[in-house]
Amino acid sequence: MINIQVCARCATRWQNQGQPMQWCPKCHGVLLHPFTPGSNSQRSFRWIARPPKSASRARSVAAPAQDSPTPRYTQIPRWGLQDRLPEPSTHRDWSTAAVNNAPVFAVWTAIAYIVAAIAEGFRYGILLRNRTHLIDPATLAFSDFAVVTAGAVALLLTVATAVCCVFWLVRMRRRTFAAEGKTDPRSLGSIIAGCAVPGINLVMPAVFLLELVRRDPRALLLIRLWWASWVLGAILLIVNWGWRFRSSLQAMADGVVLAGVTSLLAAVTAILTAMVIRRLEHRTWRGRAEQPTRWVPAPPGVQPPVKTRTAHAADSAGDQEPSAHSVQRNDTTELEDTPAAREDATSVREPA
Known part of the structure; x- marks a missing residue:
């Protein structure tokens, strides 16, 4: 009896009279179950028919959301007022x-x-x-x-x-x-x-x-x-x-x-x-950050600041002492006549 086997890969039909073959000699694909020509062949697979999805299926449309009323609270909400700080790390660097x-x-x-x-x-x-x-x-x-x-x-x-x-x-x-x-x-x-x-x-x-x-x-x-x-x-x-x-x-x-x-x-x-x-590190001996000092050039006519007397010293001096204005004027005149004062007046040191 002559049987026929169909290759599942290349669809080539092979005649077989003995034992069923497993592999296709042409493409080495898998051969299907042998069947006799003219008889109802036994398929090694079956068709499953499923209806297509209907294009006219009604789609559910979400209803428009209605405006909700403004929320009201009987007390101050506490869900956003808690500041949770991260726990300190126990690992030491x-x-x-x-x-x-x-x-x-x-x-x-x-x-x-x-x-x-x-x-x-x-x-x-x-x-x-x-x-x-x-x-x-x-x-x-x-x-x-x-x-x-x-x-x-x-x-x-x-x-x-x-x-x-x-x-x-x-x-x-x-x-x-x-x-x-x-x-x-x-x-x-x-x-x-x-x-x-x-x-x-x-x-x-x-x-x-x-x-x-x-x-x-x-x-x-x-x-x-x-x-x-x-x-x-x-x-x-x-x-x-x-x-x-x-x-x-x-x-x-x-x-x-x-x-x-x-x-x-x-x-x-x-x-x-x-x-x-x-x-x-720009730090002092105690580990504090250094405060830089800025030097500002000054013209020769600039006079250094003169220390004025405090109110307590002026009251204790009485009427015998000259006024603060006259003392400041005399001190300024004396500084003008001093060469060291003129030399110091060339630059003024200002803290940054």
Whole structure:
């Protein structure tokens, strides 16, 4: 018996006498169920007829909304009068805290190094006293405790100050370049490496600071002084470390003096660090914003203001004193005859 299979893809009719085929030899499509010609073939699909959507279906038209009456309230509505403030965040930004406390840590570091220098001076005084007198062991123990404690505290504060200053430098560079519409050309990794790698950190921190200064001669002077003290302090630290290998008594005494000088220079460097930070932030020592002063040129004929007497002073003087007008006129005449007054009258300082 000959059966026929139709391809569902290309509609090709294939004759089949054996087992039904599954794939079309021509297009590799799926062959439908075989059927015998002249008989009612069994379709593998069926037609489903659905009536079309009537175009004349009546569309529901929404009725026009009628004007509602004006709302009236028996009391003041409270649904719009509650100002809900956002809850304060419990997450603390450590980087911002480090930036804000950088000058504070620098000042405390300077104090710690000053105390360390005083402890070294006290130890040197004990050495001088020990040449002719015996020293109480309690005094020696107190001296050793003061030197070790002050040095350890100063070292810890130095590390904390260095970390805070690196955070401050990164934040200050981003803020300065953003104010000019630019991005910081140096990456975070390069700034940290320039401040942390020994040897490189003697040069790169000053370079990072000088890139922030534009037209501020005082800031340039402070940065150069800080740079000089920073490099000199590193040199003294290396000399102090090498000096400890000398075992003579005089060398040990000189090492105490060298340690005291190194501590004093470290204190100066810490103070200059705080001054540089405050100067670049345009703030005072207490962290307040600086009030700029404006100088206005004045022609030679302008006279400086003359202080007038208060009403209480005028009443106590009585009739024997001349009037305020005559006093002001005499003072003005006297100032006109003074060369220094004429020189001071060339410029008038006015607060901004």
